[in-house]
Amino acid sequence: MIDNALLRGTLRHLGKGMVFSAVLSCFINLLMLIVPLYTMQVYDRVMTSRSTDTLVMLAIVAVGGLCVYAVLDYIRTKVFLIMSDMIARRLNVPTLQAAVIDTLHGSQRNSTQAIRDLNDLRSFITGGSITVPLEVMWVPMFLVVLFLLHPIYGWLALGAAIFLFLMSVLTDILTRRPLAQANEAAARSFSDIASTVRNAEVIEAMGMLPAVAKRWERSQYHMIDLLNRGNTTSKALSAASRSIRLMLQLAMISTACLLVINREASPGSAMAAGMLIGRVLHPFELLIDGWRQWVFALSALNRVRGLLNGTKGRRESMPLPRPEGRLTIDRLVYIPPGVERPVLKGISFSLEPGETLGIIGPSAAGKSTLARLLVGIWEPTAGGIYLDGHSTFLWERESFGHSVGYLPQNVSLLDGTIRDNISRMTEASPLDVVNAAKMADVHEMIGRLPFGYDTTIGDAAYSLSGGQRQRIGLARALFGNPRLLVLDEPNSNLDSAGEQALLHAIAKAKAAGTTVVLIAHRPSVVAAVDKLLVLKDGMIDQFGARADVLKAIAAPPGARQVATAPNVARLVKSEQAIVGQAS
Numbered sequence: 001m002i003d004n005a006l007l008r009g010t011l012r013h014l015g016k017g018m019v020f021s022a023v024l025s026c027f028i029n030l031l032m033l034i035v036p037l038y039t040m041q042v043y044d045r046v047m048t049s050r051s052t053d054t055l056v057m058l059a060i061v062a063v064g065g066l067c068v069y070a071v072l073d074y075i076r077t078k079v080f081l082i083m084s085d086m087i088a089r090r091l092n093v094p095t096l097q098a099a100v101i102d103t104l105h106g107s108q109r110n111s112t113q114a115i116r117d118l119n120d121l122r123s124f125i126t127g128g129s130i131t132v133p134l135e136v137m138w139v140p141m142f143l144v145v146l147f148l149l150h151p152i153y154g155w156l157a158l159g160a161a162i163f164l165f166l167m168s169v170l171t172d173i174l175t176r177r178p179l180a181q182a183n184e185a186a187a188r189s190f191s192d193i194a195s196t197v198r199n200a201e202v203i204e205a206m207g208m209l210p211a212v213a214k215r216w217e218r219s220q221y222h223m224i225d226l227l228n229r230g231n232t233t234s235k236a237l238s239a240a241s242r243s244i245r246l247m248l249q250l251a252m253i254s255t256a257c258l259l260v261i262n263r264e265a266s267p268g269s270a271m272a273a274g275m276l277i278g279r280v281l282h283p284f285e286l287l288i289d290g291w292r293q294w295v296f297a298l299s300a301l302n303r304v305r306g307l308l309n310g311t312k313g314r315r316e317s318m319p320l321p322r323p324e325g326r327l328t329i330d331r332l333v334y335i336p337p338g339v340e341r342p343v344l345k346g347i348s349f350s351l352e353p354g355e356t357l358g359i360i361g362p363s364a365a366g367k368s369t370l371a372r373l374l375v376g377i378w379e380p381t382a383g384g385i386y387l388d389g390h391s392t393f394l395w396e397r398e399s400f401g402h403s404v405g406y407l408p409q410n411v412s413l414l415d416g417t418i419r420d421n422i423s424r425m426t427e428a429s430p431l432d433v434v435n436a437a438k439m440a441d442v443h444e445m446i447g448r449l450p451f452g453y454d455t456t457i458g459d460a461a462y463s464l465s466g467g468q469r470q471r472i473g474l475a476r477a478l479f480g481n482p483r484l485l486v487l488d489e490p491n492s493n494l495d496s497a498g499e500q501a502l503l504h505a506i507a508k509a510k511a512a513g514t515t516v517v518l519i520a521h522r523p524s525v526v527a528a529v530d531k532l533l534v535l536k537d538g539m540i541d542q543f544g545a546r547a548d549v550l551k552a553i554a555a556p557p558g559a560r561q562v563a564t565a566p567n568v569a570r571l572v573k574s575e576q577a578i579v580g581q582a583s
């Protein structure tokens with residue numbers, strides 16, 4: 001599990017922060033007694049004794065206490081800022097990594113939502129609602145003071161507090177479900193927008209916008225409906241509780257007045273009681289208002305936790321030295337998660353450093369799946385892929401990336417400049433970037449772009465053609481002279497000049513000792529390879545020297561025999577046995 005310990009550690013620190021804030025809140029609430037007690041002393045003591053010295057002394061003590069109050073309140077705010085900062089520092093990168101891995105594993109979960117959830121959590125911690133339970137916790141202290149002033153004050157305040165607490169419980173029961181559902185619906189709605197924007201061209205070209213907008217509008221209405229249902233209930237109960245609180249305060253003042261008339265309490269204590277009941281009831285009023293934020297924050301935390309706990313990121317942490325490029329595929333089986341039928345059914349072959357292999361085969365034969373497994377994106381279900389004897393899946397990613405180049409079928413360049421993309425978003429030396437560009441034969445093409453290597457590419461920036469993107473992707477794959485180069489249909493968008501450049505690049509990589517695996521539909525580029533592998537329905541149909549395989553393919557089915565290939569029939573038999581074991 002990815003960073004499970006890190007998440008646990010962060011939650012532990014947040015818990016400690018909450019405990020520290022609770023202790024601070026205790027002193028802050030104690031200091032809040034200053035004003036009511038000061039008022040009581042002024043009315044009952046200073047006014048009767050007419051002593052200005054006592055008044056000055058009381059004022060000095062009260063002002064001193066209020067200064068301490070300000071300092072403690074500031075420290076508590078600072079603790080919340082530190083907690084919010086800790087979430088960003090400790091969880092942002094692991095959450096992004098988990099979101100990427102989760103997406104690689106084809107999860108249905110909306111991974112990017114977790115990043116937004118982290119920001120929401122940070123806003124919650126620095127907002128006011130987080131302190132509400134801490135305020136509620138110290139309410140008994142004010143109740144004790146009220147009981148000491150007069151038991152009737154105490155009982156009245158206790159009854160009022162219980163009544164408002166029950167109202168907040170009722171609010172929770174009535175709003176938790178619709179608000180949580182609204183939150184989930186809002187997350188889905190954001191993901192719909194992201195997908196719509198990503199596919200803007202297709203939507204516009206085929207006039208899909210009204211239909212897409214209608215679908216989105218429906219989900220939006222559903223979300224607003226749920227939100228309104230939760231909010232209406234919570235706002236109605238909140239308004240009711242506010243006016244009930246004011247009525248209870250009036251009841252307290254009237255009771256105090258009666259006690260003063262009957263000489264059972266002093267006027268000063270009556271004033272203090274009026275203030276203290278406000279302190280007792282105020283947190284409960286906030287509790288109703290803050291419930292929504294708590295519900296949202298907890299569901300955001302649960303989503304982040306679900307993503308971090310549910311994402312497998314099993315890799316080694318020790319960087320490995322640069323390999324020579326010896327590639328061994330040993331009885332490789334791959335069954336995608338949640339699927340029963342294997343896509344690759346026991347593939348075995350090996351390549352020596354500097355050898356070039358072309359993989360051909362019909363659509364859905366498993367070529368791209370094999371490419372992804374070769375570069376360690378997915379984990380083999382059984383068997384393994386080894387580069388210089390070490391599993392490409394387990395290999396620590398950064399050191400693996402330094403030795404491997406990969407050009408996927410969908411090139412996917414990142415937002416940034418051409419230089420950023422070729423250098424794989426590192427601060428690489430210009431010489432290395434230019435070398436990779438020259439090797440891919442794109443140096444001159446880049447020179448003709450508006451800002452050369454500084455041209456920004458990405459969604460809102462300079463739009464490259466499909467062929468240009470593919471060739472920049474090739475330069476990125478060639479950056480750093482990789483020991484293993486995996487190219488998945490690198491010529492799908494290339495014209496004949498582009499294909500020639502690709503053949504030169506492969507020849508240069510081979511001359512530099514790079515092991516090259518090239519997946520192709522068009523036979524033109526496999527002319528550059530030493531060996532050919534024909535993949536059919538997830539199994540090796542032919543493997544051997546290029547000329548032999550091409551001859552075997554051309555021969556009638558019954559006469560097929562590749563001299564240099566392993567005995568295919570025996571291999572397929574053993575592969576099928578492995579598939580049986582794996583499934």
Ligand SMILES: Nc1ncnc2c1ncn2[C@@H]1O[C@H](COP(=O)(O)OP(=O)(O)OP(=O)(O)O)[C@@H](O)[C@H]1O
Nearest residue numbers: 106336337339343362363364365366367368369370
């Ligand atoms: N994550 C996955 N979950 C389920 N099925 C998958 C997954 N990945 C691949 N497949 C299935 O595996 C088969 C092989 O897919 P793959 O993309 O490897 O084929 P291919 O040989 O590269 O095809 P093409 O030449 O059309 O690109 C397909 O039937 C595909 O649906």
